[in-house]
């Protein structure tokens with residue numbers, strides 16, 4: 481069986497401890513590979529390699545040379561597209577139809593976009609008067625922040641890891657990545673592409689392992705890492721924030737959400753159903769931007785619930801290679817336990833189960849997978865944990881509202897503020913509501929329409945900072961002002 485090693489200083493290396501853990505295919509529960517678990521020794525070696533690489537050829541390259549290499553990395557991913565696709569789908573169980581349109585192309589695009597951006601975004605310059613009349617000139621330059629610790633999740637493994645590594649490298653940093661223990665393969669494979677593209681040794685390092693008391697914690701506790709970027713649960717974000725406080729290291733956190741969809745009576749119903757379907761069920765509901773709370777204006781409530789039920793029941797659940805399948809399993813049996821506990825809680829709290837609520841019958845070896853039914857509820861109280869907690873499964877609760885004010889209040893009622901989708905053909909209303917919903921990302925009559933130049937991140941407990949476009953450049957560089965007396 482294949483074993484997945486760390487990638488440190490341009491070499492694949494195993495753990496000194498010899499400790500390995502299983503990488504499991506969530507579609508059938510079978511072990512796909514064995515993964516080396518990093519101890520402090522491997523994490524330290526990766527950080528030292530990354531520090532040394534800052535002073536090596538990488539640190540001396542011109543911007544042109546560095547960005548040309550990152551274009552080669554993107555081309556390298558595309559050249560091995562099928563290999564990345566196969567690996568990502570084995571690790572996550574997601575449909576190939578989904579990963580081939582989103583995960584792998586975005587994995588490549590994240591390098592190209594930020595390589596181009598760093599070349600084209602200007603910095604400030606200010607002329608100022610001085611008492612002697614000669615004046616002074618201020619100009620700002622960007623410098624790499626240093627060694628960046630990247631801690632990435634399992635729901636969009638390649639996409640979210642490269643969303644951080646792409647701009648970090650474009651800005652001249654070096655990285656140590658700790659991918660999720662659930663989905664290590666594409667992050668490991670990227671090491672080969674980095675090598676082939678000419679990325680110098682030590683610039684891209686990968687250590688595998690778990691979070692607390694394992695590779696994740698060893699990385700965030702390491703004093704020679706200059707900043708951390710993380711996507712995952714809000715509770716984990718708090719732990720990372722505390723670790724980063726020692727030594728005053730910078731953080732960028734993209735955390736949990738419990739996103740609201742607001743559907744007004746003046747919406748285009750077809751668009752609202754299609755968009756809400758994707759936002760609730762795409763990637764088996766494992767998207768931080770997904771909609772788990774849907775608020776629908778009372779006059780169209782019954783029609784909306786009926787149509788969403790019909791659409792959800794039309795989803796085809798199946799393994800990655802099933803070309804007809806548009807919903808895969810959850811990432812693991814452990815995660816399924818969490819999701820099913822909310823399915824049970826909904827019933828206990830008196831929900832009407834509009835559709836789903838359980839585990840589908842899967843044939844043959846698929847019976848060992850982490851499958852769940854797409855699920856819709858109505859009738860829960862606003863304070864039910866099903867309505868307030870991030871479930872991260874293919875499910876949503878739908879509740880009626882009577883006024884625009886009430887819809888906004890409901891949307892803003894939780895401590896999260898990541899994303900929201902507003903469905904209305906009244907453009908004045910859409911702008912008005914978008915301005916008042918407390919979330920970092922608002923879609924109007926769409927969902928997950930992504931322009932990588934835009935600010936991306938959450939307000940309230942959904943995150944700290946923004947990435948995307950110039951905001952990524954802000955995080956991954958130190959801005960230095962140079963004041964020249966003339």
Ligand SMILES: NC(=O)C1=CN([C@@H]2O[C@H](COP(=O)(O)OP(=O)(O)OC[C@H]3O[C@@H](n4cnc5c(N)ncnc54)[C@H](O)[C@@H]3O)[C@@H](O)[C@H]2O)C=CC1
Pocket residue numbers: 631632633634635658659660661689690691692693695696697700711712713714716717719720734735736737767768815818870871872
């Ligand atoms: N994209 C997102 O917003 C994601 C949200 N989640 C949410 O989090 C819930 C739990 O899933 P988990 O995989 O447990 O998420 P998590 O937040 O614990 O894991 C994400 C990453 O953080 C690492 N990590 C965990 N604890 C750490 C620590 N103390 N120090 C450093 N690194 C640490 C993990 O190894 C993984 O690489 C999900 O049910 C979902 O609600 C999970 C993954 C992605």
Ligand SMILES: O=C(O)/C=C/C=C(\O)C(=O)O
Pocket residue numbers: 635636640643711734766767768769930936
């Ligand atoms: O498009 C992106 O950059 C990110 C999409 C999804 C997430 O961030 C997530 O699910 O965590």
